Each structure stands twice: as structure tokens, then as C-alpha cells.
Amino acid sequence: MRILYGVSPHDIPSFDTKRLRAEFLIEKLFQPGQIEFAYTHVDRMVVGGACPTDTPLSFGDGADVGTPLFFTAREMGIANLGGSGTITVDGQVYSLNNRDILYVGRGAENVVLTSTDAANPARFYMNSVPAGRDIPHRLITQAEAKPLDLGEDARANKRRLRMYIHPEVAPSCLLLMGITDLAPGSIWNTMPPHLHERRMEAYCYFDMPDSERVIHLMGRPDETRSLIVADSDVVLSPAWSIHMGAGTGPYAFVWGMTGENQAYTDVSPVAIAELK
Numbered sequence: 199m200r201i202l203y204g205v206s207p208h209d210i211p212s213f214d215t216k217r218l219r220a221e222f223l224i225e226k227l228f229q230p231g232q233i234e235f236a237y238t239h240v241d242r243m244v245v246g247g248a249c250p251t252d253t254p255l256s257f258g259d260g261a262d263v264g265t266p267l268f269f270t271a272r273e274m275g276i277a278n279l280g281g282s283g284t285i286t287v288d289g290q291v292y293s294l295n296n297r298d299i300l301y302v303g304r305g306a307e308n309v310v311l312t313s314t315d316a317a318n319p320a321r322f323y324m325n326s327v328p329a330g331r332d333i334p335h336r337l338i339t340q341a342e343a344k345p346l347d348l349g350e351d352a353r354a355n356k357r358r359l360r361m362y363i364h365p366e367v368a369p370s371c372l373l374l375m376g377i378t379d380l381a382p383g384s385i386w387n388t389m390p391p392h393l394h395e396r397r398m399e400a401y402c403y404f405d406m407p408d409s410e411r412v413i414h415l416m417g418r419p420d421e422t423r424s425l426i427v428a429d430s431d432v433v434l435s436p437a438w439s440i441h442m443g444a445g446t447g448p449y450a451f452v453w454g455m456t457g458e459n460q461a462y463t464d465v466s467p468v469a470i471a472e473l474k
């Protein structure tokens with residue numbers, strides 16, 4: 199596994215673009231026929247991507263996380279960002295269409311990922327965090343997620359956020375996971391921005407044409423930095439960092455969080471005029 203150690207906000211002023219990207223950006227997670235994981239020391243979230251083609255891909259061994267099984271002390275959300283596919287957890291088969299999410303609880307032994315059509319493969323995006331109890335695996339379809347409409351056309355920030363792994367929809371220990379879709383013509387996500395000192399967050403941008411980018415803003419409100427991100431790139435957002443972005447074209451993103459609580463509203467808004 200690649201490892202990202204996480205840094206202090208005091209380090210940011212001295213970072214050049216290359217260093218900033220090395221610390222906060224995870225690229226190339228989705229390789230045909232492979233599973234890729236990155237271990238982060240930001241609340242120990244493991245971020246993964248898998249793109250099965252003709253043959254199934256599987257995982258479950260815990261060597262990389264220091265336990266007998268990957269899921270000995272972990273839970274995971276797996277979002278399908280591509281064509282339809284299946285995830286088999288210890289023999290139980292779950293069918294996932296685009297924008298469905300599977301919650302895999304602590305104790306799972308073996309996970310097998312397949313694409314229904316290798317020409318239009320599934321793209322499984324994974325967030326895994328430490329877990330303290332066993333909660334049953336559960337498929338949450340896009341229709342079952344809890345929607346939240348935010349923003350307005352006039353501010354180019356209209357979007358629909360859907361909560362999947364969330365106490366009001368599907369329980370987990372400390373993982374929260376959802377997907378936000380921008381309305382056509384809107385470009386801004388998470389605008390106005392916020393901080394959540396008690397939770398970290400990871401963003402996976404997707405459904406972007408290859409020629410387009412999202413300008414993702416991060417850092418302390420008075421010391422922001424930008425990361426120019428492409429389709430399937432993942433940005434790590436430590437608890438001390440704002441996280442928001444503007445797209446040059448259409449995009450969506452998966453957000454995943456963990457930390458002290460699962461209170462989505464436990465955020466501190468940041469006034470736009472405070473940003474530097």
C-alpha cells in the first residue's frame with residue numbers, strides 16, 4: 199500500500215505544488231484489472247480503487263493493516279462509480295448499479311469484486327476506517343440514500359447531496375459516506391465552505407471528461423492552497439482544512455468522513471470573506 203503520513207497546517211506555507219500533491223492527492227487508484235489501496239495516517243482511513251474487467255478481483259488479507267483479516271478491526275464503504283457489478287462478501291452476493299454503495303462491516307473475511315460487462319467495467323471506490331463493533335453488511339441504493347438539496351443557480355453552487363452511510367440511513371461505527379452531484383451549469387461544491395475539527399474527509403472526484411479539471415481549495419481559511427484535480431483523483435482533507443472546489447466542466451464526488459462523531463452538522467461555517 200502507498201502510505202500518506204499527513205501533515206500539520208504549519209507546514210503548508212513552505213510546500214511547492216509537487217509536495218502539496220504528494221501529501222494530499224491520491225492519483226491512479228483505478229487501474230484495469232487491479233485493486234489499489236492507499237493507507238493514510240489521517241484518522242487511519244484506507245482509500246482504495248478497483249476496476250475488475252474479465253476476471254474477479256478479491257481481497258481480505260490483513261497483512262497490510264497488521265491484523266489477521268483486513269476487516270478484523272475495520273469497516274468499509276464501497277461506492278460503484280462505473281458500470282454495474284457485484285460484490286460478494288463471504289458468499290453473499292450484492293449487485294451494485296452506478297452510484298450504489300455497499301457497507302461492509304467488521305469481521306468480513308473475503309470480498310470479491312466483479313464487473314457485469316468488461317467493456318463498461320464497474321469502478322469500486324473504497325473508504326475504510328477503524329471500527330469498534332460488528333454491524334451487518336448492507337447495500338444502500340441511490341434511491342435509498344437521503345437527499346439534501348443545496349445551493350442556487352444564481353451562485354453556481356446548486357447540487358444534490360445524498361447520504362448513504364449515515365445514522366439516519368444505514369448505520370456504521372464511525373464512517374460516513376455519500377455522493378454529491380452538481381446541477382447542470384453549477385460549478386461550486388461545498389460553497390460556502392466549512393471546517394469540521396472533529397472529522398477528516400476524503401473527496402473522490404468522478405464523472406469528469408478527461409479534458410476538464412476541478413480546482414480544489416484546501417488549507418486553513420487564511421492560508422489556502424489549490425490542487426488541480428482530474429477524474430478519479432482523491433483529495434485528503436484533514437480536520438484543520440477547508441475543502442471546496444470549482445469545476446471547469448461537469449463532475450460529481452464521493453465524500454467519506456471519520457473521526458470523533460457522525461454528526462454531519464457538526465461543522466464550523468467559514469465566511470467567504472475570511473478566505474485568503
Ligand SMILES: O=C(O)C(=O)C[C@H](O)C(=O)CO
Pocket residue numbers: 348357359378387388389394399441453465
Ligand atoms: O457540496 C457539498 O456541500 C458537499 O458535498 C459537502 C460534503 O458533504 C462535506 O464537506 C461534508 O462535510
Ligand SMILES: [Zn+2]
Pocket residue numbers: 392394399441
Ligand atoms: Zn466537510
